[in-house]
Amino acid sequence: MAKTTFRKSSVGKKVLMALTGFFLMFFLLQHLTINMLSVISPDMFNDVSHFMGTNPIVQIALQPVLMFAVIFHFIMGIVLDLQNRKARPVGYANNNAGANTSWMSRNMIISGLVILAFLVLHFIDFWIPEMNVKYIQGDMSGLLEPGVADSGYRYFEELQHKFVSPIRVGAYVIAFVLLALHLQHGFASAFQSVGARTNNNKTALQKFGNIFAFAVPLGFIAIALFHHFTYSH
Amino acid sequence: MNLTLKIWRQKNASDKGKMVTYPVTDISEHMSFLEMLDVLNEQLIEKGEEPVAFDHDCREGICGMCSLYINGEAHGPDRKVTTCQLHMRMFNDGETITIEPFRAKAFPVVKDLTIDRSSFDRIQHAGGYISVNTSGNTQDANALPIPKKNADLAMDAATCIGCGACVASCKNSSAMLFVSAKVSQYALLPQGQVEATDRVLNMVNQMDLEGFGNCTNTGACEVECPKGISLENIARMNREYLKATIKG
Ligand code: HEM
Numbered sequence: 212m213a214k215t216t217f218r219k220s221s222v223g224k225k226v227l228m229a230l231t232g233f234f235l236m237f238f239l240l241q242h243l244t245i246n247m248l249s250v251i252s253p254d255m256f257n258d259v260s261h262f263m264g265t266n267p268i269v270q271i272a273l274q275p276v277l278m279f280a281v282i283f284h285f286i287m288g289i290v291l292d293l294q295n296r297k298a299r300p301v302g303y304a305n306n307n308a309g310a311n312t313s314w315m316s317r318n319m320i321i322s323g324l325v326i327l328a329f330l331v332l333h334f335i336d337f338w339i340p341e342m343n344v345k346y347i348q349g350d351m352s353g354l355l356e357p358g359v360a361d362s363g364y365r366y367f368e369e370l371q372h373k374f375v376s377p378i379r380v381g382a383y384v385i386a387f388v389l390l391a392l393h394l395q396h397g398f399a400s401a402f403q404s405v406g407a408r409t410n411n412n413k414t415a416l417q418k419f420g421n422i423f424a425f426a427v428p429l430g431f432i433a434i435a436l437f438h439h440f441t442y443s444h
Numbered sequence: 445m446n447l448t449l450k451i452w453r454q455k456n457a458s459d460k461g462k463m464v465t466y467p468v469t470d471i472s473e474h475m476s477f478l479e480m481l482d483v484l485n486e487q488l489i490e491k492g493e494e495p496v497a498f499d500h501d502c503r504e505g506i507c508g509m510c511s512l513y514i515n516g517e518a519h520g521p522d523r524k525v526t527t528c529q530l531h532m533r534m535f536n537d538g539e540t541i542t543i544e545p546f547r548a549k550a551f552p553v554v555k556d557l558t559i560d561r562s563s564f565d566r567i568q569h570a571g572g573y574i575s576v577n578t579s580g581n582t583q584d585a586n587a588l589p590i591p592k593k594n595a596d597l598a599m600d601a602a603t604c605i606g607c608g609a610c611v612a613s614c615k616n617s618s619a620m621l622f623v624s625a626k627v628s629q630y631a632l633l634p635q636g637q638v639e640a641t642d643r644v645l646n647m648v649n650q651m652d653l654e655g656f657g658n659c660t661n662t663g664a665c666e667v668e669c670p671k672g673i674s675l676e677n678i679a680r681m682n683r684e685y686l687k688a689t690i691k692g
């Protein structure tokens with residue numbers, strides 16, 4: 212019999228979706244931790260940002276893995292969604308989907324696409340300028356004023372500047388609310404996909420997932436609002 | 445009870461089909477949903493109209509033939525029942541009820557409310573069995589010790605009647621609950637071990653070939669399954685699949 216490979220089988224695709232999801236959730240935690248430093252201590256935030264931005268392991272090994280995971284996750288998410296739509300060419304005249312499923316579980320593609328739109332904005336905001344300064348202009352110093360050693364690191368300043376615009380902060384908040392909805396289903400779902408959910412642990416997984424899905428996005432939102440309201444020049 | 449029914453009518457597989465409205469009168473609340481449809485068909489025949497085609501066989505919840513999408517849910521609003529076990533007391537006098545066939549690319553409509561579920565049969569043929577010689581000196585099943593817990597879980601999985609409500613309710617038309625029940629009932633028992641690797645690979649492969657969608661763990665299937673087949677079976681199948689892939 213012609214066998215599909217793991218990567219092409221429906222189960223395999225789901226497992227890969229879950230593994231990239233796990234990786235992204237782990238990344239979010241790490242990202243949130245560093246962002247939190249910007250509230251606690253600008254100096255610490257600057258030091259860690261400089262380390263992350265110039266450390267070769269982070270830049271050459273981890274950053275491409277992250278990029279790959281993000282791109283893989285959203286392309287696979289879109290492909291799966293398109294395939295799934297095709298699996299029912301004639302729809303129901305009356306479909307009471309709310310009777311057996313949550314809104315979050317049915318609309319992973321919508322929450323996902325909003326997150327994707329945000330990621331594009333985030334790239335334009337932070338990543339492209341970083342790449343420009345570091346690798347095109349070749350300034351790896353991380354200093355506020357290039358060449359002026361005692362001008363201090365630029366990262367905290369730049370972060371605060373970004374959160375001046377209420378429109379950007381608004382977009383940020385919306386994206387993180389959608390991320391919360393994505394994870395409210397996604398967290399436990401990823402465990403199911405890799406075969407780790409059982410009737411014994413499912414309640415605990417969902418509870419923990421709810422906490423994660425609520426607390427992590429809230430953390431990001433709180434930090435954005437903190438900088439928006441405390442920044443003055 | 446008097447009711448208004450909105451029913452999917454489709455002459456044959458190539459007909460486009462449409463929803464048609466029928467009044468039906470003199471329905472007792474003690475009737476089953478299928479008996480209500482029998483009354484409708486009698487009334488249609490008396491009027492010289494074509495009766496509505498729908499599937500049924502045992503009418504006691506074990507064959508899985510009576511698959512209808514009623515008011516937006518597989519087997520209607522009640523839980524853990526098939527359409528033949530659904531009582532009219534679940535509805536109100538004067539209510540409008542929509543009745544549609546189970547919808548999926550892999551379940552094409554044959555006529556009106558009847559669908560072709562042979563895709564499920566082909567999945568079964570791909571691995572939903574164990575090879576035993578029936579030479580007359582077959583080993584007694586009770587000679588093999590099986591933990592009670594596993595025997596119970598295997599039995600629970602084996603109660604799947606192949607009705608297709610899981611596919612019909614799933615927004616992705618995924619057949620994971622059905623296939624995982626069939627994989628699990630063997631994966632949990634010693635008799636199933638010999639062919640375990642090929643079974644899960646072949647059954648998932650056939651499921652994908654039939655054009656069912658990919659599971660996104662919404663859980664609609666578990667809620668609508670008349671036999672209460674648990675999502676745990678899907679997780680088990682995913683484990684079996686991973687194991688089989690690694691073994692090759
Ligand atoms: C930081 C960002 C993100 C995180 C942490 C994340 C996390 C997750 C997790 C944990 C799952 C569950 C996986 C599973 O059920 O096996 C998931 C599913 C999904 N994600 Fe994301 N995701 C993110 C971004 C995105 C983006 C940008 C898209 C864009 C389309 C997207 C689309 C989807 C879709 C469609 C699913 C459901 C697919 C399925 O269950 O098979 N996600 N995500």
Ligand code: SF4
Binds near residue numbers: 603609621622625671
């Ligand atoms: S798993 Fe449940 S809903 Fe699906 S075919 Fe079996 S009995 Fe029907």
Ligand code: FES
Binds near residue numbers: 501
């Ligand atoms: S007619 Fe057999 S299960 Fe309903």
